[in-house]
Each structure stands twice: as structure tokens, then as C-alpha cells.
Amino acid sequence: MSGRLFDKVWERHLVAAPDGEPPLLYIDLHLVHEVTSPQAFEGLEMAGRQVRRPDLTVATMDHDVPTVNPLGPISDPLAAEQIARLRKNCAAHGITLHPLGSAEQGIVHVIGPQLGLTQPGMTVVCGDSHTSTHGAFGALAFGIGTTEVEHVLATQTLRQTKPAAMAVTVDGDLPSGVTAKDLVLGIIARLGTGGGTGSVIEYRGSAIRALDMEGRMTVCNMSIEAGARAGMIAPDDTTFAFLEGRKHSPKGADWERALDDWRSLVTDEGAVFDSEVRIDAASLRPTITWGTNPAQSVSIDGAVPDPDSLGTAAERHAAQRALEYMGLRPGTAIRDIGVDTVFIGSCTNGRLADLRAAADVVRGRKVSPSVRAIVVPGSARVKAEAEAEGLDAVFAAAGFEWRSAGCSMCLGMNGDILSPRERSASTSNRNFEGRQGPGGRTHLVSPAVAAATAITGRFAVPADLEGAR
Amino acid sequence: MRAVSRVDGRAVAIDRRDIDTDQIIPAAWLKRVERTGFGPGLFSAWRSDPDFALNAPAASEARVLVAGANFGCGSSREHAVWALQDFGFEAVIAPSFADIFRGNSIGAGLVTAQASEETVRALFTVLADDPQATVTVDVAERMVLVPSAGLAEPFALPDYARWRLLEGLDDIGITLRHADAIADFEARRPAWLPSSAPAAHISA
Ligand code: SF4
Numbered sequence: 009m010s011g012r013l014f015d016k017v018w019e020r021h022l023v024a025a026p027d028g029e030p031p032l033l034y035i036d037l038h039l040v041h042e043v044t045s046p047q048a049f050e051g052l053e054m055a056g057r058q059v060r061r062p063d064l065t066v067a068t069m070d071h072d073v074p075t076v077n078p079l080g081p082i083s084d085p086l087a088a089e090q091i092a093r094l095r096k097n098c099a100a101h102g103i104t105l106h107p108l109g110s111a112e113q114g115i116v117h118v119i120g121p122q123l124g125l126t127q128p129g130m131t132v133v134c135g136d137s138h139t140s141t142h143g144a145f146g147a148l149a150f151g152i153g154t155t156e157v158e159h160v161l162a163t164q165t166l167r168q169t170k171p172a173a174m175a176v177t178v179d180g181d182l183p184s185g186v187t188a189k190d191l192v193l194g195i196i197a198r199l200g201t202g203g204g205t206g207s208v209i210e211y212r213g214s215a216i217r218a219l220d221m222e223g224r225m226t227v228c229n230m231s232i233e234a235g236a237r238a239g240m241i242a243p244d245d246t247t248f249a250f251l252e253g254r255k256h257s258p259k260g261a262d263w264e265r266a267l268d269d270w271r272s273l274v275t276d277e278g279a280v281f282d283s284e285v286r287i288d289a290a291s292l293r294p295t296i297t298w299g300t301n302p303a304q305s306v307s308i309d310g311a312v313p314d315p316d317s318l319g320t321a322a323e324r325h326a327a328q329r330a331l332e333y334m335g336l337r338p339g340t341a342i343r344d345i346g347v348d349t350v351f352i353g354s355c356t357n358g359r360l361a362d363l364r365a366a367a368d369v370v371r372g373r374k375v376s377p378s379v380r381a382i383v384v385p386g387s388a389r390v391k392a393e394a395e396a397e398g399l400d401a402v403f404a405a406a407g408f409e410w411r412s413a414g415c416s417m418c419l420g421m422n423g424d425i426l427s428p429r430e431r432s433a434s435t436s437n438r439n440f441e442g443r444q445g446p447g448g449r450t451h452l453v454s455p456a457v458a459a460a461t462a463i464t465g466r467f468a469v470p471a472d473l474e475g476a477r
Numbered sequence: 478m479r480a481v482s483r484v485d486g487r488a489v490a491i492d493r494r495d496i497d498t499d500q501i502i503p504a505a506w507l508k509r510v511e512r513t514g515f516g517p518g519l520f521s522a523w524r525s526d527p528d529f530a531l532n533a534p535a536a537s538e539a540r541v542l543v544a545g546a547n548f549g550c551g552s553s554r555e556h557a558v559w560a561l562q563d564f565g566f567e568a569v570i571a572p573s574f575a576d577i578f579r580g581n582s583i584g585a586g587l588v589t590a591q592a593s594e595e596t597v598r599a600l601f602t603v604l605a606d607d608p609q610a611t612v613t614v615d616v617a618e619r620m621v622l623v624p625s626a627g628l629a630e631p632f633a634l635p636d637y638a639r640w641r642l643l644e645g646l647d648d649i650g651i652t653l654r655h656a657d658a659i660a661d662f663e664a665r666r667p668a669w670l671p672s673s674a675p676a677a678h679i680s681a
Contacts, residue, residue: 024658030637032655034662036670044554046510057649060659063674072508086508093510104673125671137553137577153555153581154512155648163652165659169635171576201495202547205576235550237576258669266669301495301550322494322545329493419552421504440499440551442522 010276013242014173014208017148017273021131023165030167036130036147038160039116040067040103042094043421044135048158049097059101061164066125067098068106070115072422075384075411079109087422101161114387114413117141117355121225122389124254128243128270133160138355138437139238140231144224145251146243146273148208151232171237172282174207175275178215180289185469187365188223189357189435189454191215192230193295193305198285201303204236207282210275211241215289221250222361229356230437233302242274294469296342297439297452299330304439306342308457308469314338333441334449335429342467345451349432350381350462351444352455353411354418357435358386362455363394367402369459369470375407376465382409382424384416408462420445433461478586480645481616484568486540488612489530490604494545498578501549501557515556516563531564533608541612542569543600549578558585568614570621570632572597583638584648590614590632592621599628616642 018033025031038061045067052059059065072087074080082088091108098105106112112119116134120126126142132149133139135157142149152166160166176195195211209231211224219227224241231239248267251257258266293307304327306313315327315338331338336345352358352366363385375381383403385391391413394400400410417424418436420443426432428447435458436443439450453461460468506518523529530536542561548571549557558581561569568588582589592600603610603626613622614632616639622629634642641648 023662024655026655028637028640029651032652032658034659034666036666043507047512047555050510055647055649063672066673084508090508090510125673127671130670135553135555137551151553151577153553153558153577153584155555155581155584159584159649159652162649163659164663165652165655167637167648167652169637201550202573202575205547205573232551232577235547235575256671256673262669265667269667301497326494419499419504421507438497438499438551440497442503443499446503446505446522 010279012173012275012279012281013146013210013240013273014148017129017131018170020129030169032165033131033168035133035160035164035166036064037120037125037132038065039120039132039134039139040065040157041071041116041136042069042090043071044154045097045157046090046093048154048161051158052161057162059103059161062102064164065103065161067094067103068113068116068119069094069108071415071419073108073414074422075414075416075424078412084423111388114389115355115358115415117229118359118386118390121145121221122387124251124257127251127257128247129273133166137232138229140236141225141229141355143228143231143238143240144221145247146240146270148238148240150238172207174204174209174236175281175284176209176211176287177213177284178211178287178289179213180215182215182289182292185294185456185471186292187454187456188219188226190292190295191289192227193297193302193452194292195287196230196234196303197305198287199234201233201301202235204231204234207236208238208240209236211239216241217244220361221246222359225359226356230302233437243270294454294457296457296467298334298336299327300333300439300441302437302439302452304330308342308467310342312336312338312340312342344466346431346466347379347433347451347461348430349426350379350458351417351432351434351436352382352458353384353386353416354436355386356437357455358384358390360390360393362435363390363399366455366459367399369456369473370406370408370463371402373406373463373473375462378465379462381407381462382411382417384411385413388413417444419443420448433458433467478645478647481567481586481588481642483616484540484588484614485611487535487538487609488541488543488600488604489533489536489539490543490601491530492545492601495547495550496544497551498549498554498557499551502554502560507554507556512559513563515560519560519564535608538565540565540567541614542566543597543604544569544571546572548574550575553577555581555585558582558587562587570597570600570614583641586642586645588614588616588642590621590634592630592632596621596630603628
């Protein structure tokens with residue numbers, strides 16, 4: 009029988025499929041953070057229920073933690089209360105917590121893979137839409153709301169109507185200077201913000217296989233920006249090499265057993281998808297968003313589009329509003345747009361490989377005097393590893409601020425925000441109105457483009473800087 | 478969760494597609510640890526525009542929100558649903574909804590009525606002509622009705638979601654009926670799967 013990767017993972021987690029109810033799916037790993045969990049714990053306690061599997065639940069603090077002086081008093085009383093609640097709830101229910109200041113604290117989607125908690129064939133959920141990141145390991149991973157968080161805490165299961173399976177196949181070689189971030193922005197531009205709704209995407213093809221795990225995580229991370237329930241990539245030797253020896257990875261004979269099992273987690277030859285999109289890797293370019301959703305993007309060589317040139321009335325209307333909000337005029341060359349702030353970090357591009365890519369660009373150069381540039385490692389471990397390589401010194405010498413781990417400027421709730429009309433080049437995942445602070449104007453880019461842009465003060469790719477060190 | 482079989486009331490129209498949850502409730506509001514009190518934050522950035530639909534006098538009594546496609550995209554924050562409910566909305570009508578938003582809505586008892594583009598356009602027209610019109614969202618019959626305009630159109634709502642809304646059922650309670658199946662499943666899980674036990678409360 010020819011099955012799809014998604015079906016294989018789905019079927020092995022079916023607990024019950026009662027008539028007239030959506031199937032009940034077992035959850036192997038539940039990641040918890042301070043923002044979407046307090047109401048769930050409260051609901052549990054009000055109903056007199058327990059956490060069924062604290063051993064399959066792992067918590068950390070990321071969304072509203074300060075990234076400057078993280079161990080000092082938290083000046084925002086509401087954030088302090090949320091963080092204190094998480095501490096209290098984890099203690100009360102016996103849940104492992106990686107709190108602020110500990111070696112493994114960080115953005116949920118960075119620490120899961122880093123600890124080896126995310127493994128092929130698992131189901132992973134978290135009260136956060138970018139849980140899709142974990143699909144890079146061949147796990148079925150998706151974001152849930154707080155009522156569902158409570159449901160998973162109480163039952164370790166979730167009710168899910170089975171999504172459709174979509175294939176996004178990217179064949180060929182990415183041109184030099186084109187990264188996983190550009191690849192996924194290209195995919196989202198093709199699918200549109202709602203193109204993946206109701207589907208789990210399997211990313212396939214030689215360009216996907218060629219990505220390292222960090223790149224695969226960047227791609228799966230942004231599946232939700234095309235509306236998809238989840239994104240998945242079949243595990244292979246790249247995956248196994250990443251996992252071997254991590255804290256929670258199987259050891260000894262278990263490692264061999266696990267490998268045997270994981271190798272079966274591929275879509276069989278001849279399997280048919282509910283829908284399929286093909287993209288030629290060679291056609292992709294470094295990509296920058298110009299609008300207020302992640303599908304509104306253009307190549308670095310391009311210009312701000314003219315809304316009148318767009319296909320449907322709804323698209324024209326949306327583009328007009330977006331340009332008004334972004335303070336951009338149609339026809340402006342992307343390289344002529346100046347930025348005020350550069351943010352390198354987030355669960356999309358806050359891993360060690362991302363910081364290395366950015367550091368390679370800024371090494372020996374100086375941030376433009378008109379730019380505020382910050383680097384926020386995705387986890388305390390990423391920070392420590394980067395410091396061991398001297399990346400902090402590279403960034404500091406160039407004029408970047410080197411921060412502590414957290415979501416930081418990705419979402420504008422923790423003090424790291426844009427001012428109204430301030431323009432950023434950001435390696436995060438959402439350019440919605442106000443995402444990085446009320447009135448802020450966000451352009452999504454790769455770490456390499458963010459770094460080059462910090463140097464020139466306008467959108468640039470590393471190749472634009474040649475000789476200017 | 479309270480049962481809902483039918484929502485009747487005034488409606489607010491926001492003719493935009495891809496309304497994301499960062500607009501519905503900006504992140505600055507997510508620091509609350511309660512499920513209530515989010516109403517003042519609903520669309521707070523857009524409400525600074527005096528012409529925004531939610532600022533119309535009739536809006537404060539509205540029960541139904543009509544919006545463009547892909548409503549609720551973006552962040553998984555259920556706070557978006559709580560903010561809509563706290564403001565007074567009991568149903569949203571749109572041509573399509575983002576998956577997580579729809580799941581959150583059903584879990585919290587907010588009706589997500591998926592109507593055709595034509596129906597939603599017709600509602601925009603009706604509400605532009607008569608902002609006071611009473612709109613009915615009939616969950617049992619899966620129909621949206623505006624009697625004053627002679628509008629009666631079907632909407633889609635999955636059977637299970639409809640049943641839960643009508644019964645006002647606690648999903649956890651339903652699931653715990655399968656406690657034996659969950660325990661059987663747990664007994665069969667491979668031993669190598671990761672576990673964080675014993676709980677490590679690493680102190681900083
Ligand atoms: S980095 Fe941004 S997208 Fe990722 S979990 Fe944090 S807030 Fe969400």
C-alpha cells in the first residue's frame with residue numbers, strides 16, 4: 009500500500025475514532041509557554057482535573073521575557089505575573105520548566121529540537137501557531153488554542169478532523185545567496201495566505217533534501233503563514249545526524265530501533281496527494297515582503313508593486329491598504345528603501361546557523377549610523393554556543409546589540425518594539441500591521457539580507473557589499 | 478461552555494480579507510491571565526480610526542460580525558475569540574476561516590458561519606443600506622437570515638461543531654469517556670519516545 013508520510017504519522021496516533029466525532033489523536037509532546045497557558049491551568053483546576061502526563065509536557069518562558077538583563081526584576085507587572093504563574097503551575101503539576109536564566113531556556117520551537125525532544129513520527133503541539141517548525145523532523149506538529157491546551161493537559165489527546173495532504177515540491181538548486189527563508193517566502197507567495205488552509209503540507213524535492221535542519225525548520229516554521237495546519241519533511245540522514253547524541257534522543261539499542269522505524273517515515277512511491285504545487289528552486293531570489301501579510305513579497309531586484317497591476321479586486325484593495333500602512337509608493341526600487349531597525353532572531357531565524365550567516369556578512373563592517381540593529385538568539389544555548397565561537401564579539405564590533413534569548417521583537421509584547429512608522433528588516437515570520445509594535449512597518453527577510461541591510465541602511469544582499477569591509 | 482442554537486442581533490461588517498489575530502487582539506493585550514476583559518482591546522489599533530465599523534453607534538449592541546475571507550489567520554491566540562465574545566459578538570460570518578481560529582471558536586462557543594462569497598457580499602450590501610438590520614445565525618438549521626431584506630442563505634459548519642454548539646458540551650468531558658482507549662494506547666507506545674520525567678525544576 010502506498011501511504012503518505014502524513015498518513016503514517018496520523019494513523020499511528022489514533023486513539024479512537026468514534027462515530028460522529030472527530031478522531032482522537034495522541035500527543036507525544038506538549039510544549040507550554042507563559043502566554044497561552046495560564047487560563048488552561050486555571051480551567052483544569054476549576055474542574056478538579058490533573059495534568060495527565062507531566063512527563064510529556066515541557067515548559068519554558070519566551071514570549072514576554074526581557075532580553076536585556078533577563079535576571080533583573082521584570083519591570084512590566086503583567087509580564088512578571090504571567091511568568092510567576094507559569095512557575096507556579098509547573099511546580100504544582102510536576103512539569104519540567106526551563107525558566108529564565110537556565111541553560112535551556114528559549115523560544116519553545118528552538119528548545120524542543122535542541123534538546124532532542126522533537127523526533128520523527130511524533131505528534132507535537134503547543135499553544136503557538138509556529139509549532140509547525142517541528143515538522144522539519146517528520147513530526148506532525150501544529151499550533152493550538154488555550155482551550156485545546158487545557159484538553160491536552162487533561163487527556164494527552166486532541167480531537168482533530170483529518171486535514172488534507174498537500175505536496176509542495178521544490179526541485180533544483182537554490183541560486184547562490186538564496187536561503188531557506190527566501191524559499192519559504194517564495195512558497196507562501198505562490199500559495200497565498202490561505203492556500204494551505206485545511207491541509208498539512210509535505211515539502212519534497214531535491215532543494216528541500218539539500219537543506220540542513222536549520223533551513224528545514226525555517227521552511228516548516230512558516231507553513232502557517234500559508235494557512236497550513238502543519239508542514240512536514242520526511243526524515244533522512246541529515247535529520248538523524250542532527251538528533252544523534254542530543255539529551256532526549258534515543259540511546260544505544262533504542263537508537264537503532266528508532267532509526268529502523270524512522271526510515272519508514274517517507275511517502276511511498278506512487279502515493280497521491282490531495283493537491284500538489286511544484287516550484288523550480290532556480291527561479292527563486294532573495295525575497296523581501298513589501299506588504300502586511302507574508303504572501304506580499306518581491307525579489308530584492310524588484311520594486312514595490314502597483315496595486316492596479318494585481319489580479320483580483322480583493323488583492324488590489326488589500327495591496328492599496330498595505331502600501332498606505334507601510335508608507336510605500338508603487339514603483340520604488342526595493343534597494344532604495346531605507347530601514348530604521350534590523351532585527352535578527354525569532355523561531356524562524358534565531359538558531360546558530362542563522363546567527364553564523366549574519367555574522368559572516370557583518371564581520372569587519374559597521375552598521376549604518378541611521379540603523380538600530382539587534383541580535384536575539386533563539387535560546388540560551390544558542391547564545392552560549394554563539395559566544396563560544398566569538399559571534400557576539402563580531403556583532404558587537406559591527407554595532408549590533410547582543411541580547412538574551414526570547415521572542416523579543418518578533419511580536420511586540422515584551423518591550424522590544426518598533427515605534428509608529430518605524431521601518432524594520434526582520435528575520436521573523438509576520439509582517440502584519442502592528443506586529444512589532446503599534447504602527448511599526450515590518451519587512452520580512454533572511455538573516456543574510458538583514459545583516460547586509462544593517463550595513464547599508466537600505467535593503468541589500470551580501471553581494472552588494474563586496475569590497476566595502 | 479454555554480449552548481447556542483441561534484444568534485439574533487445587529488451586525489457589524491468589516492470588508493477586509495485576511496484579518497489576522499494580531500489585529501483582532503494586539504499582542505500587548507496577551508499579558509492578561511484571565512479569559513475576560515479583552516473587549517476593550519478588540520481591534521484596538523483599527524478603532525483609532527473614527528470611521529472604523531466598530532466605532533459606529535450601533536456596533537456596541539452587535540452580536541454578529543461579517544468579514545472577508547481567511548478570517549482569524551496568523552497567531553493561535555484564543556484571546557482573539559475571547560475579545561470578540563467579550564465585546565458582545567456571538568457569531569462571525571465569513572467566506573473562510575483560518576483553521577486554528579475556527580477550532581478555538583468552537584471550543585469557546587463562538588459560532589463560525591462559513592457562507593459563500595456571494596452571501597457575504599450580499600450581507601455587506603444589506604448592512605450598508607440598513608446598519609440596524611437584524612441578522613440571525615441559525616446554528617440548528619445552518620442558515621443566515623435577514624428577514625428585513627429577504628435574505629436567507631445556508632452556511633457551512635461541520636456536524637461535530639454544530640452538535641457541540643447546540644449542546645454546549647465540554648470537550649474534555651466527552652474525551653474522558655475514552656479514558657480506557659487512551660490508557661491502552663499509552664501501554665503500546667515505543668519505549669524510546671522522549672519523556673522529561675522526573676520533572677526538573679531547574680532553578681535559575
Ligand atoms: S519567536 Fe515569534 S513567532 Fe516564534 S514563538 Fe516567539 S512570538 Fe511566536
